[in-house]
Amino acid sequence: MTVPDRRYVITLSCPDRTGIVARIASFLADLGASITEAAYHADVDAGVFCTRQVVDAASVPCDVDELRALFAPVAAELGGEHRISDTGVRKRAVLLVTRDQHCLHDLLGRVWAGELPVEITRVIGNHTSLEPIVSAHGVPFHHVPFPGPGEPQREQRKVTAFEEVRKLVDADAPDAIVLARFMQVLPAHLCEAWAGRAINIHHSFLPSFAGARPYHQAHRRGVKLIGATCHYATADLDAGPIIEQDVIRVDHGDTTADMVRRGRDIERMVLARGLRWHLEDRVLVHDNRTIVFR
Amino acid sequence: MTVPDRRYVITLSCPDRTGIVARIASFLADLGASITEAAYHADVDAGVFCTRQVVDAASVPCDVDELRALFAPVAAELGGEHRISDTGVRKRAVLLVTRDQHCLHDLLGRVWAGELPVEITRVIGNHTSLEPIVSAHGVPFHHVPFPGPGEPQREQRKVTAFEEVRKLVDADAPDAIVLARFMQVLPAHLCEAWAGRAINIHHSFLPSFAGARPYHQAHRRGVKLIGATCHYATADLDAGPIIEQDVIRVDHGDTTADMVRRGRDIERMVLARGLRWHLEDRVLVHDNRTIVFR
Amino acid sequence: MTVPDRRYVITLSCPDRTGIVARIASFLADLGASITEAAYHADVDAGVFCTRQVVDAASVPCDVDELRALFAPVAAELGGEHRISDTGVRKRAVLLVTRDQHCLHDLLGRVWAGELPVEITRVIGNHTSLEPIVSAHGVPFHHVPFPGPGEPQREQRKVTAFEEVRKLVDADAPDAIVLARFMQVLPAHLCEAWAGRAINIHHSFLPSFAGARPYHQAHRRGVKLIGATCHYATADLDAGPIIEQDVIRVDHGDTTADMVRRGRDIERMVLARGLRWHLEDRVLVHDNRTIVFR
Amino acid sequence: MTVPDRRYVITLSCPDRTGIVARIASFLADLGASITEAAYHADVDAGVFCTRQVVDAASVPCDVDELRALFAPVAAELGGEHRISDTGVRKRAVLLVTRDQHCLHDLLGRVWAGELPVEITRVIGNHTSLEPIVSAHGVPFHHVPFPGPGEPQREQRKVTAFEEVRKLVDADAPDAIVLARFMQVLPAHLCEAWAGRAINIHHSFLPSFAGARPYHQAHRRGVKLIGATCHYATADLDAGPIIEQDVIRVDHGDTTADMVRRGRDIERMVLARGLRWHLEDRVLVHDNRTIVFR
Incomplete structure (x- = not known):
């Protein structure tokens, strides 16, 4: 490079x-x-x-x-x-992940290839399954377990877990906190603390199919295009300022599983583009909308 | 041809x-x-x-x-x-319009050019402004006035107007009733009578921004793509089986007026494609979703 | 409007x-x-x-x-x-056509609808078949016949025909001379006289498939996308500065005839967009490339 | 999964x-x-x-x-x-690479994630720079050096190098030999030996800009879309049957370096899609064109 x-x-x-x-x-x-x-x-x-x-x-x-x-x-x-x-000072990002690896893998690959102007200082996961990939790239991985549905004292333990996440993140003072298919709803006080830096990828063309299982919703509605949305996380779930969106064509032959698989390509690209623009200071926010100087 | x-x-x-x-x-x-x-x-x-x-x-x-x-x-x-x-028997379509002329003009042009396998037997408008275009194409135009908001006895007069529309439409026994930006909500009994034949073009990427003024909604939400949806009209407003959708990229520089103008190109194309597939018997409906054999 | x-x-x-x-x-x-x-x-x-x-x-x-x-x-x-x-002074355009009507019809419709900021002062065709459409829009139509292949004194008669076209065009001092599927190669001296004003639509994604019958060439090569190119006409055929391009997906099921039909939608849109940008003074040319300030 | x-x-x-x-x-x-x-x-x-x-x-x-x-x-x-x-028998692929890592990284990531139904049995590179990535995925890497321009006995040494590549490849009897930005022209006898199995990604929208440095060619011509093409390698360079293509919009602000960077996203996706279809037996070839049953 x-x-x-x-x-x-x-x-x-x-x-x-x-x-x-x-x-x-x-x-x-x-x-x-x-x-x-x-x-x-x-x-x-x-x-x-x-x-x-x-x-x-x-x-x-x-x-x-x-x-x-x-x-x-x-x-x-x-x-x-x-x-x-x-631009002589390299920006820093922390990644939050669960089990889905396509966005994580894509971002690690782009950083390795010198395509994204950022250092990934650490990856925080609430499962351990992605640790090998992260370690192979020489990036520290932190496992912060989150309680699942039905576990005792779930709310209290989530608070504690998020507190640990917060400490790890804030220790790096990152320019971007990337929810790379993190699948946990950020509490309002973290959205606020990280306002304008927490970037989420949602696997639908928002505002369609906000919330859980968007590909299932999309399949049920019979839409002809599915999409992904990269946006700043705010306390109002899936309603933060949109940085980038894209879509891909599907048809009646695509099952929900096909949509999940095919949607990954859009999620990868949309997140990588949105993150790049954020890191290059191309995104300004006004009145819950973004101005993106591409 | x-x-x-x-x-x-x-x-x-x-x-x-x-x-x-x-x-x-x-x-x-x-x-x-x-x-x-x-x-x-x-x-x-x-x-x-x-x-x-x-x-x-x-x-x-x-x-x-x-x-x-x-x-x-x-x-x-x-x-x-x-x-x-x-295919040796030419299909027939009736068009319902208001004042917006882009879809009407596009369809008339395609029929004139022999691009769409259909005869437009008549156009019904609730304003007279599009009569000259229609007449220039040698197609009969019928003016059926609809009462505006605030006019006396509005509901009763709408019933009467729709009754007249129904008679005109049914007289032609058309294979397609095209709501080419008609801007009036079809009553449930007409949706039922014309089930699988009434085709609407909605100026948003449904299910986003259903209802009125979708471009205004899209602008306020700050989406990065706007779209249009061609679907069969059902009693459940903007929720009928989707035949075709497409999108176009917008950015922060696009005003609502720009979106309205640019969206027209998508509306035209999506309606023309959806109508063609309908006329060629490519569309089957099951469980409120379409199978489109393109 | x-x-x-x-x-x-x-x-x-x-x-x-x-x-x-x-x-x-x-x-x-x-x-x-x-x-x-x-x-x-x-x-x-x-x-x-x-x-x-x-x-x-x-x-x-x-x-x-x-x-x-x-x-x-x-x-x-x-x-x-x-x-x-x-912008308070309305721009003027002259259209040159042959028999293909889709671009002509689209442009006439957009002008009628107030979508394009231009007056079409006249249409010049080398066949008479499009006269009725043009006349229905109240635009003067001029028939300038061109000799076909194999006709006697073809070159000389082409020179004469182009001389007549030139006089008609120059009489209006138009801001744009639009070759709306004109299918005749403009002589070098007209390209020069109309430099930066003569706009052509070519039915391929240039530089692929320059020259004649591009859809046939595309079908033979088995490409997966076909396109159209709007460019300024120059003496170097199909090599002038590109204003706009777009593509549409095709597959093995599309015959050459399907490509011709489907490509029309791209030709229409690409020409309308390119012409709009030209009329709004958004296009600058440098070193045979355009800068388009959209 | x-x-x-x-x-x-x-x-x-x-x-x-x-x-x-x-x-x-x-x-x-x-x-x-x-x-x-x-x-x-x-x-x-x-x-x-x-x-x-x-x-x-x-x-x-x-x-x-x-x-x-x-x-x-x-x-x-x-x-x-x-x-x-x-489908119960896992297919095998060998990858040939040079220094460009985006396609390699993308394919390794997809295989790791279980997205592509294939085992990468080995990667052969003519430089050593990609060995660490490959090894991190537990895939054997083989370095087969190729002589550069101007080196003595270049042609003879290329023959020897290709002979070594051939042995390594054929030892695995792979279902796909993927030229993942290999940047060396396969000799005709290998194209023949691997006919219908050697898959190349070319970084242009073929047939535009065949040969070397396609992004430079594209920049010079001022095209408004750049693309990538996945095709079967044949003895006729860049002219084999096209499996998949896609494009991305560029504008006057994009330098050649921007095009190179942005084009990578298209190359990645087009290669991954083409390879998937090949592995799923969706691609048939007739008369130098593909039928792709998606």
């Missing part, structure tokens, strides 16, 4: 008004910054302006902290939220 | 058991029938077997009525429902 | 360097212009920068001619080519 | 005539065989009939060898080529 050149990535959302582009562009031009990507979006109804700008680090006469210091007054003047990332 | 050769199309659904294919194939082989298309589907869970067979009319030493008479005992023996169509 | 608000559309391509965005954005901010769309592209290898900016006409204290006069020195300073369009 | 029930898969191609379906169906009905899948295709122009029939092994009062013996006279009578597979 060739190493891409170092970039600083600026994202900003602020109240829309005339002159924002000029203000930012002038700031960058005065610095001598060479812009390699620039995207804008104004949501006229909401009165919100969003932008993502990528500059060649070599063209800027300062490091990322100085750039942050210089840009802070501009952002303050525009009244917006912003962030500046440095 | 070259005229395709005349075909007899046999469709059958019956309880599944061993030997059905052999029974039908032997019947046809004994007749000397040349099979040009054959498709089968067994729904193991439901214990139902479906088939569609197309034979070259020239290879069969009888006309379609004799074929029906000869095949009736075979179908009775198999305990199924069946139908035999003759 | 609601009438969209009036916009001025600025497109510019120029040598890439630092500060271009700042220069344009400052110019617009100083005018008080409200930017409703802005897109940028820098081709690093070619050293070329392209942009398309849309401003709300109501926010600018001048008409389009004054805006052109004010912007000219900015463009000169940047050393680029530019254009400013006014 | 639930173990699917054991099936016998019958594929047959023979000269088309009346009564073939009846003959086969009667044979199976007489055996009491329960048919779980049946597909037919008649190529009228070529006069060839193809079918694939799947029967529940439990319904047949004999093992696969007896079934073969019983069916042989039927096939002989029909004058066709046929094969009967037993």
Whole structure:
């Protein structure tokens, strides 16, 4: 893999008004910054302006902290939220899994191949079955058992288990917490603590077939396309901001088992794409919807 | 357009058991029938077997009525429902419209071009705005006004209007009644009377965004794909058997108006495909789901 | 149809360097212009920068001619080519056709429905068979016969026929000359005279199956997807800059005739999309490739 | 993974005539065989009939060898080529690789997850870089070095290297030899020896951009979709029967490097789908085209 050149990535959302582009562009031009990507979006109804700008680090006469210091007054003047990332600093992700291995395997393979700009710092599973795959990739695996339906003191033990998950996750201060077919509902306080960083893959074309066993629901309804949805986890189950979706054609000959198998290809791709965009700071959220600067 | 050769199309659904294919194939082989298309589907869970067979009319030493008479005992023996169509007899369709013209225009164009094997015997609209288009194609247009929201005696007048629609439709004994963006909910007794013949196009990827203003709902939810669904109309609104669906990608830059405009291309195509399959006897319905022998 | 608000559309391509965005954005901010769309592209290898900016006409204290006069020195300073369009002035298109009616019918329908921002000033056909459709839409039809293969003095008569086509087209000074399945190779001098305005639809996924009978070629090669390509016509046949492409899945059951029929849906859509983008000044050409600011 | 029930898969191609379906169906009905899948295709122009029939092994009062013996006279009578597979016997594949790991990793992951019905008996690479991945999956890896451009006695050493590859492959008598981005042209005698078993993934939408560096070719031509093609390897480079193809949308913002990265997702999926269909005996070849009974 060739190493891409170092970039600083600026994202900003602020109240829309005339002159924002000029203000930012002038700031960058005065610095001598060479812009390699620039995207804008104004949501006229909401009165919100969003932008993502990528500059060649070599063209800027300062490091990322100085750039942050210089840009802070501009952002303050525009009244917006912003962030500046440095592609020279590798991002970190923690993966939460259960038994399904297709998403896990796909992400590990992409990281191994250098396709995804991220270090997987650890994988947390509530079963041990995926430990061998994870270990083969040299990534630490943590088993945190969760109580099943009907087990005694289930609610209390789930609280304890999630507390352990939280400690493991927060120890890495990851940029992304990926629910790679985790199959456990995140408690509201974790959704909040990890807001904008917890990424889930749901195996349906949301809002169709939210909840459990979506392929069974899809088969029963007789739809002609099935899909998958990558979204930020929020306390409102399966209703968080959608990052990416895709579908695949099925027909009357496909059993539920066929749909499960075929849907995996869509789940893999949709999660990998959504995660990539998140890691590249391409996703902004406003009013429970995403702006994705692809 | 070259005229395709005349075909007899046999469709059958019956309880599944061993030997059905052999029974039908032997019947046809004994007749000397040349099979040009054959498709089968067994729904193991439901214990139902479906088939569609197309034979070259020239290879069969009888006309379609004799074929029906000869095949009736075979179908009775198999305990199924069946139908035999003759492609030499042109099918008929009635179109119901309101003001949206994209589906109407598309269907008229396809019929004019000889792309759809059907005669449009009449178009019924509850506004007059589409009359000129229809007349330009030499098709009779009937204006049946429907009372709007807030008008006096609305329910009673709707009943009367639907009664008039029914008479006009039934006068043609059409093979398809196409709700080409009709925007009026068919009363249950018409859904029943026209069961398996009334075809609706819904401007969303059902079951997402059933009901009114689906593009507005889609925009609010922030989905990344919008779609359209062609289905048989049933008394359970937007819940009838799905014939065909398709989707198109949208992004954060698309306003609701953009979605409305872009969705039209999907509506047109999905309706045209669904209607074609219906007219070619490719669609069988079982348990509120379709088997589509494409 | 609601009438969209009036916009001025600025497109510019120029040598890439630092500060271009700042220069344009400052110019617009100083005018008080409200930017409703802005897109940028820098081709690093070619050293070329392209942009398309849309401003709300109501926010600018001048008409389009004054805006052109004010912007000219900015463009000169940047050393680029530019254009400013006014969406309040309806664009014009001339259509060239032969016998195939699906693209013609689709475009006429979209214009009638207000979906495409253009006036079709005339249709020129080398057969008379499409005259009734065109006339039903109130558009003038001109029959310019072309000599067929084997007819005497074919080359000379083609020159004469194209001369007549040229006169008819140029009389309207159209913004687009659409070869809507015209099936005649445009002579080089017309490609040049209409460079960047002559839009062709080719019924294959170019560069596969250039030339004649692409569906036959596709069937013979056994491809699993067929497509269509909308491109600017150039003297190098089927090799002009590609504006849009799309594909549809076929399988072993599809005969060449099926491909021809099914491909029409892709041709219609691809041509309509490409033409729309051209009319909305979304397409810039550089080095035989298009930048399409969708 | 639930173990699917054991099936016998019958594929047959023979000269088309009346009564073939009846003959086969009667044979199976007489055996009491329960048919779980049946597909037919008649190529009228070529006069060839193809079918694939799947029967529940439990319904047949004999093992696969007896079934073969019983069916042989039927096939002989029909004058066709046929094969009967037993899903209870696991198929075997050998993979040939170079340095690109995405296809390799994807296939290993699918086999690990039980998604592909195959045992990978060994992987042969002309570099050692992929050995760790392969070993982590417990699959033997063999390094067979190939001489690079400009190395002495290149042609002779290639012959020797291919001879070694051949021995390794043939030792396993595999059902599939997968060129998972092998990047070496198979010599004609190996294409012949492995005819119908050697499966290649080409990183373009063939026949566009055959040969080397297809993404560079695609970028230069400015196409709007890029694709991948899974095909049987034949002596005629990149011209073998196409099993599966798919495409993905690109735009002017995608560099060649972006296309390479994005194309990998299509390559992975297309190869996995093509290989699955091959392993499930869904692919028949006639006249350099495939019939794929999906």
